Amino acid sequence: MRTNHTPLGTITLVRExxxxxxxxxxxxxLTIFGIGIGIFALTTMGALSQSLSKxxxxxxxxxxxxxxxxxxxxxxxxxxxxxxxxxxxxxDRIEVIDGVDRAYPTLSLxxxxxxxxxxxxxxxxxxxxxxxxxxxxxxxxxxxxxxALKAGDTGKTVIGSNVVQKKQLDVGDTVTLRGKxxxxxxxxxxxxxxxxxxxxxxxxxxxALSRDITSFTTSTEELVTNINVFPEEGVDSTKLTEKIxxxxxxxxxxxxxxxxxxxxxxxxxxxxxxLGSALIAVLVGSLSVINTMIMSVTERRKEIGVKRVVxxxxxxxxxxxxxxTGLIGLIGGVLGFLGSAALTAVVNAITKQQGLxxxxxxxxxxxxxxxxxxxxxxxxGLYPAWRATRIKPVKVLREE
Amino acid sequence: MALFRKKKPQRMKxxxxxxxxxxxxxxxxVEVTGVHRTYESGAEPVRVLKGVSLKxxxxxxxxxxxxxxxxxxxxLNVIGLLDTPDSGTVKFAGIDVTDLKRRxxxxxxxxxxxxxxxxxxxxxxxxxxENVYLPxxxxxxxxxxxxxxxxxxxxxxxMLERENHxxxxxxxxxxxxxxxxxxxxxxxxxxxxxxxxxxxxxxxxDDVMDLLQELNEQTGQTFVIVTHDHSVADRAxxxxxMDDGKVVPExxxxxxxxxxxxxxxxxxxxxxxx
Ligand SMILES: Nc1ncnc2c1ncn2[C@@H]1O[C@H](COP(=O)(O)OP(=O)(O)OP(=O)(O)O)[C@@H](O)[C@H]1O
Ligand SMILES: [Mg+2]
Numbered sequence: 056m057r058t059n060h061t062p063l064g065t066i067t068l069v070r071e072x073x074x075x076x077x078x079x080x081x082x083x084x085l086t087i088f089g090i091g092i093g094i095f096a097l098t099t100m101g102a103l104s105q106s107l108s109k110x111x112x113x114x115x116x117x118x119x120x121x122x123x124x125x126x127x128x129x130x131x132x133x134x135x136x137x138x139x140x141x142x143x144x145x146x147d148r149i150e151v152i153d154g155v156d157r158a159y160p161t162l163s164l165x166x167x168x169x170x171x172x173x174x175x176x177x178x179x180x181x182x183x184x185x186x187x188x189x190x191x192x193x194x195x196x197x198x199x200x201x202x203a204l205k206a207g208d209t210g211k212t213v214i215g216s217n218v219v220q221k222k223q224l225d226v227g228d229t230v231t232l233r234g235k236x237x238x239x240x241x242x243x244x245x246x247x248x249x250x251x252x253x254x255x256x257x258x259x260x261x262x263a264l265s266r267d268i269t270s271f272t273t274s275t276e277e278l279v280t281n282i283n284v285f286p287e288e289g290v291d292s293t294k295l296t297e298k299i300x301x302x303x304x305x306x307x308x309x310x311x312x313x314x315x316x317x318x319x320x321x322x323x324x325x326x327x328x329x330l331g332s333a334l335i336a337v338l339v340g341s342l343s344v345i346n347t348m349i350m351s352v353t354e355r356r357k358e359i360g361v362k363r364v365v366x367x368x369x370x371x372x373x374x375x376x377x378x379x380t381g382l383i384g385l386i387g388g389v390l391g392f393l394g395s396a397a398l399t400a401v402v403n404a405i406t407k408q409q410g411l412x413x414x415x416x417x418x419x420x421x422x423x424x425x426x427x428x429x430x431x432x433x434x435x436g437l438y439p440a441w442r443a444t445r446i447k448p449v450k451v452l453r454e455e
Numbered sequence: 456m457a458l459f460r461k462k463k464p465q466r467m468k469x470x471x472x473x474x475x476x477x478x479x480x481x482x483x484x485v486e487v488t489g490v491h492r493t494y495e496s497g498a499e500p501v502r503v504l505k506g507v508s509l510k511x512x513x514x515x516x517x518x519x520x521x522x523x524x525x526x527x528x529x530x531l532n533v534i535g536l537l538d539t540p541d542s543g544t545v546k547f548a549g550i551d552v553t554d555l556k557r558r559x560x561x562x563x564x565x566x567x568x569x570x571x572x573x574x575x576x577x578x579x580x581x582x583x584x585e586n587v588y589l590p591x592x593x594x595x596x597x598x599x600x601x602x603x604x605x606x607x608x609x610x611x612x613x614m615l616e617r618e619n620h621x622x623x624x625x626x627x628x629x630x631x632x633x634x635x636x637x638x639x640x641x642x643x644x645x646x647x648x649x650x651x652x653x654x655x656x657x658x659x660x661d662d663v664m665d666l667l668q669e670l671n672e673q674t675g676q677t678f679v680i681v682t683h684d685h686s687v688a689d690r691a692x693x694x695x696x697m698d699d700g701k702v703v704p705e706x707x708x709x710x711x712x713x714x715x716x717x718x719x720x721x722x723x724x725x726x727x728x729x
Contacts, residue, residue, distance in 0.1 A: 064592060064598065067581075067585060067588075067592065071578075071580050071581055071585070074580035074581075074621075075580045078579070078580060358578050358579065361572075361576060361577075361578065362578065362589065362593075363561070364535070364537065364564065364570050365564075365565070365570075365589050365590045365593065365637065366561050366562070366564055366565035366590050366593040366594060366641075367561070367592075367593045368561050368593065371592075371593055448537050449532050449537045449538045452532075452537075452572060453528070
């Protein structure tokens with residue numbers, strides 16, 4: 056006896072399942088709607104967390120190569136601080152510490168001094184860095200149009216894509232930053248992260264802007280926001296951070312590992328909450344699939360009995376039932392996904408004007424959500440299908 | 456796989472199989488001996504079959520009659536291996552199938568037994584063609600040939616033009632024709648029909664019986680038909696009467712009635728395959 060089985064005609068199988076779905080229109084529609092809502096939530100939340108993960112990844116890439124030294128603020132601000140706060144002369148003192156390869160200061164200023172921080176979007180900032188030093192970094196923000204800053208530039212800026220949109224700027228245009236005119240020489244490629252809201256200028260220009268603001272102070276010291284420290288090859292950055300903190304008082308160092316962990320933890324918690332709630336929605340949807348299919352199997356027990364009489368085995372009945380729930384999952388999944396795609400596109404189009412793309416709907420996410428819907432449909436079908444295989448033809452054929 | 460088919464006569468035209476005596480040397484197609492079946496579902500066990508014995512010869516068309524509750528359906532289910540007897544044996548062509556391994560039962564049923572029921576025979580979500588094709592869907596290695604055979608069977612019952620219609624687009628008689636086609640499509644040795652005309656009017660019932668009778672004569676398949684209708688029983692070679700869980704010793708029947716209408720032209724060689 057051969058052990059391989061002829062597969063059921065897939066087309067007939069699918070066609071029958073579709074007819075069965077169609078037979079109970081209202082009930083099927085509700086079930087599909089249930090799954091669809093779940094997948095809609097899952098896809099939308101997934102798109103949100105994808106966009107967040109991507110921004111965070113940019114941050115991780117940026118920070119992971121360096122130790123960021125800031126003013127010891129007792130835990131507030133840290134690597135995300137802005138404004139002048141640290142004497143730039145510290146750079147020289149750090150550079151001579153054993154294990155430090157190089158170091159350079161950067162100065163971040165809010166482009167609009169009274170801009171408010173919001174959760175949804177980062178404020179526009181002026182980022183001053185010495186071009187010659189920054190050019191040596193392993194992680195580089197890519198310039199899409201125009202050119203990067205170079206040593207000796209004055210009154211030049213390279214801007215992020217959000218700034219381009221908001222201010223309708225192009226390469227060659229002039230923009231006023233804190234009362235001074237700057238020429239746009241380059242535009243950064245979109246990162247979906249903080250750099251999209253950057254005005255990058257040379258450190259010298261940034262210091263000059265900062266001095267104008269703080270002119271009422273008597274300090275003659277050049278103040279910067281942070282100092283980027285790059286360890287020598289093979290040097291443990293956490294140990295080096297401790298060394299810097301103990302050598303120079305009043306500073307706080309953030310080693311890349313810790314930063315990376317902080318960012319990743321934040322992202323993981325966010326993803327967990329967001330996807331967890333969406334998952335609950337999907338699971339509720341799949342309960343309705345189980346319920347619907349149990350009803351259908353009960354209604355069709357006579358048909359199932361007839362099928363057994365003409366030679367169907369348990370696995371055939373199983374396959375037919377699961378095909379139907381898998382299809383319900385597929386239809387619900389596709390509809391839910393399309394709904395989500397429409398919503399995220401609309402929301403993105405609106406928020407883009409404010410320099411923000413809230414959702415990132417990747418092809419992977421599409422495949423994943425729809426695939427998940429199908430898998431869930433199939434899983435939800437298993438129990439009703441198992442019940443269907445228990446149906447005894449002798450019993451059901453007696454029923455009227 | 457065609458365990459019994461080889462021994463079954465091919466097309467039975469003419470004299471050879473018209474008389475039962477000619478088959479004396481071959482074991483009967485169906486032989487039921489001392490079958491008991493008791494249902495234990497309620498408080499009181501229900502003794503339904505109390506030692507049923509019967510023989511059906513190859514190519515015979517037998518009607519099974521008897522009062523309601525006498526155990527006809529139960530007996531048919533036992534013969535079709537849908538139900539297992541508590542004691543006694545069921546033999547097909549001399550081979551005991553009572554204790555056939557459970558996983559072999561579907562295969563046996565597919566190949567050797569076709570079943571027709573009174574009502575709700577067809578799968579509502581499948582077209583006439585797909586319903587007739589259904590046994591092939593579940594049969595191994597037969598799916599290709601099945602398309603043609605399913606069409607052939609539909610042609611045989613005069614339903615080919617309606618092959619793409621769903622059951623709810625067919626009348627009761629038409630549905631029953633399709634059910635007949637499905638029961639026959641795998642060329643089973645035995646066709647078991649439980650009140651196949653029970654829900655049909657007289658005219659339609661006659662048509663379906665004509666069809667069954669023609670098929671029986673042309674293909675030589677063995678038919679056991681449960682019925683309450685004497686006009687149906689009159690078409691059979693023999694009438695067996697059941698009463699209180701037993702087959703009543705038979706009296707010889709008058710020769711069977713010929714089809715009321717002129718036999719439909721059956722497609723040639725439709726049963727040639729082994
Ligand atoms: N699962 C069961 N449990 C208990 N009793 C049963 C069961 N199945 C059948 N019976 C009983 O067995 C008896 C015979 O039933 P069966 O269906 O074989 O009769 P029948 O001769 O086909 O009757 P009818 O002509 O009305 O179709 C009936 O009294 C019925 O109630
Ligand atoms: Mg009955």
